[in-house]
Amino acid sequence: MLSLLTICILLSISGVVNIVGTVDSHAQPVGQIKSIDSDKEKTAKAGYEPPFAASKKSDKYHCRSCLEVNKIKPANLIWFNSACDAQAAGYTPCSKCNPLDCSSPSLTPAPVPAPTTTPATLISTILLIQGPKNAVHVGDRVTLIGTLARPEMMDGIAGALITVKLSLDGKNWVTIDNKNTDGNGSIRYTITVPDPQSYGQKLPVVLGYKFSYDGNDTYLASEGVCTIKVVS
Numbered sequence: 001m002l003s004l005l006t007i008c009i010l011l012s013i014s015g016v017v018n019i020v021g022t023v024d025s026h027a028q029p030v031g032q033i034k035s036i037d038s039d040k041e042k043t044a045k046a047g048y049e050p051p052f053a054a055s056k057k058s059d060k061y062h063c064r065s066c067l068e069v070n071k072i073k074p075a076n077l078i079w080f081n082s083a084c085d086a087q088a089a090g091y092t093p094c095s096k097c098n099p100l101d102c103s104s105p106s107l108t109p110a111p112v113p114a115p116t117t118t119p120a121t122l123i124s125t126i127l128l129i130q131g132p133k134n135a136v137h138v139g140d141r142v143t144l145i146g147t148l149a150r151p152e153m154m155d156g157i158a159g160a161l162i163t164v165k166l167s168l169d170g171k172n173w174v175t176i177d178n179k180n181t182d183g184n185g186s187i188r189y190t191i192t193v194p195d196p197q198s199y200g201q202k203l204p205v206v207l208g209y210k211f212s213y214d215g216n217d218t219y220l221a222s223e224g225v226c227t228i229k230v231v232s
């Protein structure tokens with residue numbers, strides 16, 4: 001009886017060469033080893049060699065070079081592309097050729113990195129403000145109606161803080177109030193038309209009202225302006 005050294009060489013995923021050698025005291029006659037070689041040549045010509053083999057009649061899987069493989073009748077011979085495939089099919093590693101174990105660290109898939117969260121794209125907003133079309137008088141009660149919305153949707157943005165500003169010259173703005181939009185993204189702001197003389201100006205005068213939204217993590221800032229002509 002020949003004593004042959006069976007060498008199993010496997011390339012692990014990490015590229016480390018894993019060499020396991022065992023002495024097989026139940027080796028096969030040389031003639032049959034040649035038949036393995038010729039089979040391997042045929043498979044190699046086909047372009048691919050599955051690295052693991054097993055018998056339908058056994059519960060062990062082997063390196064393809066294991067001499068136990070040669071004992072398996074062709075009808076019972078099955079091949080596996082990976083140790084994990086073999087173990088998933090219920091096979092355990094052969095104790096003679098010691099094929100790569102599915103649970104060895106080199107076969108454990110690298111942890112998938114958590115998907116990087118891309119910053120949300122800020123949504124643009126539009127702030128419309130509607131006032132009286134006609135001239136008003138000092139002391140009149142006037143309601144300005146503002147709406148903060150996404151321009152492409154025109155659905156209101158609720159609960160947004162709107163700053164109300166006043167200008168007598170259209171250049172310099174003074175904050176006069178703050179108000180939150182309602183559930184529809186609207187605000188109604190009622191003013192009593194001030195007397196421009198208290199600001200050192202004479203009638204007629206054009207008052208400017210501006211609604212400003214500063215934006216947040218979701219929405220971009222926007223503002224809307226309307227003018228009110230005040231006559232005597």
Ligand SMILES: [Zn+2]
Nearest residue numbers: 062066094097
């Ligand atoms: Zn084996």
